[in-house]
Amino acid sequence: MTDLNAKINAHFAGYVVRKDLVKTVKGNAIVPTYVLEYLLGQYCATDDEASIGTGIETVKEILRKHYVHRNESMLIQSTIREKGRHKVIDRISVALNDKTDAYEATFENLGIKRVAVDSGTVNANPKLLVSGVWCIADVQYEFTEDSRVSPWNLETLKPIQIARVDLDSYIEARREFTTEEWIDLLMQSIGWDPAAFGRRSKLLQLMRLIPFVERNYNIIELGPKGTGKSHVYSEFSPHGQLISGGEVSIPKLFVNNSNGRIGLVGFWDVVAFDEFAGREKQANKALVDIMKNYMANKTFSRGISTMGAEASFAFVGNTAHNVPYMLKNSDLFEELPTQFYDSAFIDRLHAYLPGWEVDVIRGEMFTKGFGFIVDYLAEILRHLRTDDYSNRHHGLFTLSAKISTRDRDAINKTMSGMLKIIFPDGGETEAELEELLRLAMESRKRVKDQLLRLDATYPEVDFHFTSRDGRKVSVTTLEEDEYPQFYRTRAANDAGQPHPTASANSARLSEPASPAAPNPSPSEQQGRPDSSGPKTGHLVFGENRKGISFQKLFGPYLNGAKRIVVTDPYIRLYYQVRNMMELVELIIRTKAPEDQVTVELITCPDEGAIGKQRENLDAIALACDGTGVTFSWAYDGTGRAHARHIITDTGWKISLDRGLDIFQSYPMNDAFNLANRLQEHRAVKQFEITYLRQDA
Missing domain, CATH: 2.40.50 (OB fold (Dihydrolipoamide Acetyltransferase, E2P))
Structure with a gap:
């Protein structure tokens, strides 16, 4: 039992369950997770292994006798x-x-x-x-x-659901956890191992919960297959309903005028549309019009009268192309059915969750730790739907006056949802508020920037906020930083008239308009390695960026060097030693065949497994025999090796805030996974790098 799991059990006894037990008891019973966890919560809500074993057998017996196959x-x-x-x-x-x-x-x-x-x-x-x-x-x-x-x-x-919950006790117990601990608890509650995710990736996963905690919230997530987009809507809560995007009708969703029966929006907190994407799919135009009105005004027509509802909409679907292809040839909404490929519909989306940043589900990503019984958490989130946290950041940050009311409302609703999920007790710091505000603005900006490609009547918007000390912070999307050459495209011709494919119900963009001249912010300039040659400077890379490799970061600076010294105290674990090996491989590939290069590593011992660390580092030295590269390593004798950098005999010093440990977890044992084979296909952690000339 980890410290976090012990803490979870201490403060939420009876409301948590070990998440790996669901697979243990499920067998071939095709029931939602919240049904199984309801039963596990009755008999296995403990950390006592003997009681858990007995409880599992009881639940299995209940399913065997009473679940209907x-x-x-x-x-x-x-x-x-x-x-x-x-x-x-x-x-x-x-x-x-x-x-x-x-x-x-x-x-x-x-x-x-x-x-x-x-x-x-x-x-x-x-x-x-x-x-x-x-x-x-x-x-x-x-x-x-x-x-x-x-x-x-x-x-x-x-x-099958928990009858009542004590919201005050939940909020009081939240105060006993740090922000990182609480986020990890929530990640374990929805089934994920927090260690397999970076901070941004965790927040993206938690964004999927906002429709459950925020009334009339509209979110879309488009991305590759197999990333679990619909999982939370089908398995997480008894208050959500997942339906196929092609099977919905006006009577089913809103109201049947022949008998007056209210549809899904009147009874469910969340209505999620699965497999929503697909150009070939057709939708009733009348349905789309009613949906647009409901998404904007929270009302729909019932014959001659108007009714209101508070159900949130979530749209999930698969993309057929990668991000640079979509940005170059069409837009990030290219897979929407024709009737929904409409600027008025898209503008009513509060957030676009970038599904391409979410990893394809792998076995090691599932948690074995304790998390909330999902039905308990679902009830808590439902209670919080009545609260409004959208103004909690107003005293510290001011949104740009040029941001429209609709954009502002979308940002505020995303902020409110994330604050309810992570900080229901109101204990957030200014830095934590800024982190969530950036994410909320980015999620809306992604919608607005694509609207500029679809409809020339939408004005340019400068998405920035100002802190209370006067600091102006510009917000960009991750794909904007990665592909600036494709990102800034307007749906207008030279005469200022709408592009022929840019009207609300038009065909898709077959060819993008000429990109506007790039005018990147300083942070964007820092986030792109310069391919023209080695230069001094400072680069900042956001979490989840891809396309980064040791070749792009270090290649130009190592060329011609005969002696390279790497100082990194954290070349200890297997994956860290592998990073070192990949740097050595880069040097072997790029040096002249006749050159002899010495690579020296200064690191610190792994006190828990020093023998294995030595064995792995010696294996690198052995592998270099006959390659023209001599690798050696040594432990730091001063005990002060905290800085991480690479120094060459050609006068370059590369300062690394994370050392070589820049990549997020990836399947290292899968020989056919591209992230295992090519660094460019790995998502990176947030890191900074500084290039200095020592002989200047």
């Missing part, structure tokens, strides 16, 4: 008939039979319909009328000769 539905029906009644775990929906004036339930897996259910049960659980709800139910069988009467009867029903 589709292929065993007839066997369960027979069991109910023979016993007269039986408890089942199934997804249940209810409809009103207007011919008999009675409510009738349908059991999805059990395969029975017209199950009699009383009005009191329906009134207490209105979501049964809109979509299926997972429940533990007692089903009774009583045959009658009257064919008009169903033999099935719903005796009792209990939705």
